[in-house]
Amino acid sequence: MASANSNQARVTRSPNGCDGKPVLVALTKAERKQLEDLAVADNKSLSAKSRELMLDGGLMDGATATP
DSSP states (O other): OOOTTTTSOOOOOSOTTOOOOOOOOOOOHHHHHHHHHHHHHTTOOHHHHHHHHHHHTTTTTTOOOOO
């Protein structure tokens, strides 16, 4: 017997096109506090603010990693 939720679409808060694979980022206590303050000021989650900062920082503008 199928569960009651089997016909419902999966609920996600990720933007369209995200494949759902998380990225782990290690932050110092000071960096995390700064991120938390920025997220609160913009009324965003830590995840949403982190993503915004990475995208605004040029991560997706064809930047290449340096060895």
